Amino acid sequence: MSTLTLALRDSSTMLRRNLLHARRYPSLTLNLLLTPVMLLLLFVYILGDTMSAGIGGGTPDRSAYIAYVVPGLLLMTIGSTTIGTAVSVSNDMTEGIIARFRTMAIHRPSVLVGHVLGSVLQCVTSVVLVGAVALAIGFRSTHATALEWLAAFALLVLFATALTWIAVGMGLASPNAEAASNSAMPLILLPLLSSAFTPVHSMPGWFQPIAQYQPFTPAIETLRGLLLGTGIGNNAWLAVAWCVGLTALGYLWSTARFNTDPK
Amino acid sequence: MPSSVMPTSNHNDGHPSQVAISAAGLRKSYGDKTVLDGIDLNIPAGSVFALLGPNGAGKTTAVKILSTLITADAGQARVGGHGLTTNPQAVRAAIGVTGQFSAVDGLITGEENMLLMADLHHLPKPEGRRVAAELLERFDLTAAAKKPASTYSGGMKRRLDIAMTLVGSPRIIFLDEPTTGLDPRSRHTMWQIIRELVTGGVTVFLTTQYLEEADQLADRIAVLNNGKIAAEGTAEQLKRLVPGGHVRLRFTDPTAYRTATHTLPTATGDNESLTLQIPSGATQHELRTLLDHLHTTGIEADELTVHTPDLDDVFFALTDTAHIPHQPTEATR
Structure with a gap:
């Protein structure tokens, strides 16, 4: 069996294992889904008038703010889901079965790839569910073509893959689930410091470059452009570069951690 | 001292299949604590080898190194004819490991654990299902097959653990303290299982802190103390080492x-x-x-x-120099 078929086969086996876990114990996934949904309702119904008045030059328009805030919240959903990934990877590493995997003639990274694939699927599911809530409260995509929808989906998957590999590394580097949860906090805090809720140009001048070039803002601006027809500029390239870079970094970090001798 | 106990090198052995496990000068330290201080082993294929020692002697570390879980600081070893460091994947393909802490996935059922192993050994689906069902039956787990492994008793978990180890039909099996924490009945069941493994020609490397267990099961026994092999031989040879009669x-x-x-x-x-x-x-x-x-x-x-003299006398004599071999031989558990 060639290395590639071995990798594919073992990775799909590990994915099945992780999907079984997720299906048996869905509570963690549901908890993490609650945060973006709550934030969506909070920003639209409670803060919506004020926020939209600030952005729209004084006129409160809650429905306009739904359109503004949804792309950011969809990406925040991914950040939130990957916190669960860090926790479950950290938990999984304490299981005896991981030691068994290490002593079997399997494709080693498949243990991690299984987690990543499972997590990306969970991200997609969560994004669809949050998207459904957004549609229910009035979000509408304006004249997005099929190609733009496809590109939006591809971006979400790419972004989920990048954050998941980073989260897997965090899970592997953490001694326990609590530490994993803490170290993954930036994944849900970063969107608050991005253009998810307010435009970057409304932020303090010294902070604008940070907000502009951190991983979330280019992805949010690209998604906004694809779904709502706003200008994308070089954000698409920035977003793809961030995704590829974070994926490579997360992969190298995770596999290196996994290959070091366990205690 | 340990190197004088037996010949070890089999690098030019014309029949590598005759030797299942060989090691020379294995060392491992954690920080300034030396866990293994030069271990030599030579275990013929098809035999049961017991590594006997008190808690903290380095038994688990030896198993972890030989099963490719961790790397030694120094020394060479060949398992199943393959070098530990030069071809770990080939070693992994030849071995099965049942660690001290149950290596089962508690979140999924016993049957799912077995099918997971079948998939990872790349068995075709029907064969995987057949092997899983057979082993579950053989280890008396069929009734519990659909329950999550986390709900199993200690003895059941250990049986599932060994059943999973057997899915790939390994030629060499490592059992790290297979009966620790089991009640007497489960312990005897486990002994029976180990004896059956050997009749199939499998090499068994087991660790134990129970002398009776080593005496019952092993062809050869090495007494490990403070990271060194204090003595090695058959149970009878070891008993002759001390005047306990x-x-x-x-x-x-x-x-x-x-x-x-x-x-x-x-x-x-x-x-x-x-x-x-x-x-x-x-x-x-x-x-x-x-x-x-x-x-x-x-x-x-x-x-x-x-x-x-029984192995208790040997054990006390070899593992604690301050101890007099003539202690009344209480049951060790």
């Missing part, structure tokens, strides 16, 4: 007991139970000499028992 005389009459104590200067007495221990071998000649002596001095004990 004695004859025990029990009296009911305190006067007879006191008289005997004075007459037999080599004996050690226990005034509470009125028993005397006289160092002696268990050969006919030695016993006859002793009995003749008792007869001529007019000592009439109410009960006479012959005690031959």
Whole structure:
């Protein structure tokens, strides 16, 4: 069996294992889904008038703010889901079965790839569910073509893959689930410091470059452009570069951690 | 000292299949604590080898190194004909490992655990299902097959663990303290399982802190103490290493007991139970000499028992120099 078929086969086996876990114990996934949904309702119904008045030059328009805030919240959903990934990877590493995997003639990274694939699927599911809530409260995509929808989906998957590999590394580097949860906090805090809720140009001048070039803002601006027809500029390239870079970094970090001798 | 116990090198062995596991000078330290201090092993294929030692002797570390879980700081080892460091994947393909802490996935059912193993050994689906069902049946887990493994008892988990290890039909099996924490019935079931494995030609490397277990199961035993192999051989060879044999005389009459104590200067007495221990071998000649002596001095004990050295004596003698080998042999658990 060639290395590639071995990798594919073992990775799909590990994915099945992780999907079984997720299906048996869905509570963690549901908890993490609650945060973006709550934030969506909070920003639209409670803060919506004020926020939209600030952005729209004084006129409160809650429905306009739904359109503004949804792309950011969809990406925040991914950040939130990957916190669960860090926790479950950290938990999984304490299981005896991981030691068994290490002593079997399997494709080693498949243990991690299984987690990543499972997590990306969970991200997609969560994004669809949050998207459904957004549609229910009035979000509408304006004249997005099929190609733009496809590109939006591809971006979400790419972004989920990048954050998941980073989260897997965090899970592997953490001694326990609590530490994993803490170290993954930036994944849900970063969107608050991005253009998810307010435009970057409304932020303090010294902070604008940070907000502009951190991983979330280019992805949010690209998604906004694809779904709502706003200008994308070089954000698409920035977003793809961030995704590829974070994926490579997360992969190298995770596999290196996994290959070091366990205690 | 350990290197003098046996020859180790088999690098030019024309029949690598005859030697299942060989190691020379394995070392491992954590920080400034030396866990393994130069271990040499040579285990023939198809035999049961027991690594016997107290807690913290380095048994688990030895298993972890030989099963490719961790790397040694120094030394070479070949398992199943492959170098540990040069071809770990080939070693992994030849071995099965049941660690000290159950290596089962508690979140999924026993059956799912088995099918997971079948998939990872790349068995075709129908064959995987057949092998899983057979092993679940063989290890008496069919009734519990659909329940999450986390709900299993200690004995059931250990059986599932071994069943999972057997899915890939490994030629060499590592069992790290396979009966620790099991009740007597489960322990005997486990012994039976291990004996059955060997009849199939599998090499078993087991660790234990129970002398009885090593005596019951192993063809060869190595006593590991403070990271070194203190002695190695068959149970009989090890027993010969220490002079633990004695004859025990029990009296009911305190006067007879006191008289005997004075007459037999080599004996050690226990005034509470009125028993005397006289160092002696268990050969006919030695016993006859002793009995003749008792007869001529007019000592009439109410009960006479012959005690031959067992592995407890060996263990205490080898693992603790401050300890006297003639300790009463209590059950070790």
